[in-house]
Amino acid sequence: MTMGDLQASGHATTNFGNGFFMSGRGHNPYGTEQPDCNPTTRSSQFDFGVPARLNTWVPRYNEFLHPHGYTLDNLRAHMPFPLVIELQKLAISRDTSVLQLVRTAKLVAVKLGLTDASEWIDQELNGYDNLSNLPSYRILTGECRAFNPFNGFWMHVQFPDAQFQRICSEGRVGQSLGSMESILVGDAGHAFLNFAYEQQQILQKLFQEQTKFAIRVTKGQLEGIFDAVRNLVLDWSLRLEQAGVLGENMSFTLNEKQEAKPVSQQFFIQNAGVVGNVTDNATVTNNQTVHGSLSVDRVFDLVSQAKSALSGLPSEMAAKASEILNEIDRESHCPTPNEGKLRVALTSLRTVCEGTTGNLVASGITAAVTALLT
Incomplete structure (x- = not known):
């Protein structure tokens, strides 16, 4: 069932928390006030986040940093954790908004070149266009209201x-x-999912009421979506760590990128549905044996109601369904309908x-x- 927008009162807030980037200009890892890192009158900046560069210029860096109370060792000690570990820290902290967490996860996914993770x-972040292929945590059981x-x-x-x-x-x-x-930040304890226009028309015709129909869900159910996303990011980052993918110094090695791809692809297929480009469409067929006699009167009713509602189907499906309904109609009007x-x-x-x-x-x-068949 395709749903429209959520409705509820309240105002959106986003807590961006503390980042894990360290600036090379004017930053003191001890938290005390520090003069500009430029010891001369000309403009100059140093990037403290690239150890290879530090290792190349250790004597010059130590000579420059010593008057300010720094050494190369304590600079390294205050550098950020590996990117995947930082992602785990954000995932387990309730002070981190899920939006900030997911944006950081995108940073990891893009740097690793993971199309499946990036698509999810x-x-x-932007919303799902195809509501027929949602992750299970985004399908809620609510209560239809008028x-x-x-x-x-x-x-x-x-x-x-x-x-029904x-x-x-x-x-x-x-x-x-x-x-x-x-x-989630509003005072209302619930929200309403709007039906699409075509669905509204069907329900109004069914109940013969020109009113608005919607599905009522609780705030707790919506919070469950955010919790599910948080848990998925945490589990994914743990899988990456187990595969040896860490992201030291805000970058990933070629080997880490190669190790991350199969891990992420399998993880998101199992936990967030089929994502990415899938060339072979999987079809699930429900085969069952049904016993008992068909009620011809019920068949008449089904054909009549289904034909009147064909406009609510996609055009290609409506054409196929119409052809089958005509076949059922012809057979059911025979003097002795063939039940098979x-x-x-x-x-x-x-x-x-x-x-x-x-x-x-x-x-x-x-x-x-x-x-009808059971």
Whole structure:
């Protein structure tokens, strides 16, 4: 089910915390006030973050630094941790916002040249365009509500069956982390996921009410998305460390980049869904044997309702479904309908509709066919 924007009151805040970059100009690792690092009148800066350069010019650096109370050894002692270790420190600190954590993770991913990790990170930062391929932690079970314009309350919705209720209560959250932060800092204990326009029309037609429908989710469920992202970044950084990928001095060696690729690819496929460029599309087929007699009257009802809702399907799927529905209609109107043919056609209809995840009409037809065949 494709969801629209989240709605709730509040204002977004972002805690950028403390970075782990050390400037080479005017920086004192002891925290005391320090004069400019330039001992002469001409402008000059030194980059304390490149040990190779320090090792080449050790005598000149020590001669320059000694009057200010520094040595090469204590400079190295105050250099940042390896980049992957810094990422772990940010992940376990509650003082670090998830946005800052994910941006730091992007720094690691880009430096390592990891397209799978970068794609996941970009989608978390910018939002997911394809709501049918969301990570599981972004699929929430809420409660479908209808807005009462007379008293301003969101009312409970009574569905004709439990399966349809489950379909209409599944919220797919594709918004960026930044756009959801305002909800978490607001006073409201819940938020509403808007249905797409086409889905609103279907629900209004079903309930014969010209009102607004939405899925109500709790703030705790949205916080769960942020916690899941934090945990994923931590687990990923631990996998990198186990593979010997650290990122000393804000850079990675060629060997580290080679070791990181298989580790990251496997990790994100297992934990964040299939990301990156996938040339072979995997198809999952649900095969089951069904016993019992079909109700022709129920078949009539299914065909009638499905045909009236075909406009809510993607055009290619609607064409396939329409052809199968016509076949079912013809067979069901025979003096003695062939139950085997009807079952085959109904199964084909369900297979077609299962091909599009997140579409309310497709989900409804799938549920109705499954109920009919069982």
